[in-house]
Amino acid sequence: MAVRIKLGDFQSISGDCLGRNYIGCFPRMSEDEAWQAGRGVWKMNRSRAAAERFALVAGMGKVLAVAEVEGLTQHGDRFALEGHPLTAGHPLHDAYIGRPDPLANQSQNSVTYGSLPEEGPLLIRPCACGCGQETARDFAQGHDMKAVQQRVREYFGGSVLALVRWIDSAHPRPAR
Template sequence: MLQIKIGPERSADPDDHLGRTALGWRPGMSEDEAWAAGRGVWKFKADRALSQNEVQIINATGTVLAVARITGISKCGDRYALEGELLRGDPRVGRPTPSPHLSRNPITYI
């Protein structure tokens, strides 16, 4: 599983590859909003990311915000965005991740 930790919400660059106006996490955001904020744009090894079945988007305290099945990636300059099927209502959402994010980087593989 791929795990992506997102920090506090902030404004996105005007030229964001995914057309987002905000990045990061804020209290009360929906699973769809967490997926949009967390699925890209990142530096990672494309083949390694594609070898994972799922991705968890978590916040800095380790709460799962969204879970998605990885179906592909999109190239965004020298970075990538995940493509996938959001698993709305997954029972892991809203709970602490059972796999703490120990990396200093936002991307880790579990």
């Protein structure tokens, strides 16, 4: 599955949480410009959006940018996609850039989700726990917790508290 963002009309903005001075699309915008204009900020379901690896930014009926999503940042009640535009040579880029929006629908909502036939093989990769299984996600089902628990056993004597303290010492949090 991929997330598709549809750009509206060009408009100048100020005080933007992503530091932009415009959103929306304009003729001949570059792929980087389209990605910056489209990656936020939207009301979206956090877990749904975070599960997508690819994003299409569409405007004026065509795909203006194809990006790999690396995460989400929250801005009030909205979210921005973090990632980078894919470039020529990447199969998803070459399949969609400049072509009609493959996920076009009648909805007024800029954000929609759908599967792209080309992304299937790209999503298959070895499970990050090292078990050797192939998966379309970072981990095979349940193996994320297995990987964490294994490290808790190996490095923290089985204590989740020790892991939490170690993380907190590496990433000090503001006092509450």
